[in-house]
Amino acid sequence: MNGFSLNEYNVSCKLYNDGNLISSSGSTDGGLIELDEQHYYFVGFENIDQVNLPDSINLTVEIIGIPNDSGQKPLTALLIVAILSDKRK
Structure with missing residues (x-):
């Protein structure tokens, strides 16, 4: 952003x-x-390893700029990413 x-x-x-x-x-x-x-x-504090995620996920990343001044509007950016598992070994 x-x-x-x-x-x-x-x-x-x-x-x-x-x-x-x-x-x-x-x-x-x-x-x-x-x-x-x-x-x-960013470093996430919730442990993603403990969430039962499927091999392929539909990830949405939401980044929000929250103003310190209440007269300003928040800035938001959304990124949508599909992560597919490759099980070839």
């Missing part, structure tokens, strides 16, 4: 499989890790 500052926004990331929440993290709980001044990655 472009166009926001971590000084002005808190950032939340949620992962869904077929609409069911499987992991979440955010900048307020230490789940946002800085790679450099413009790039970050």
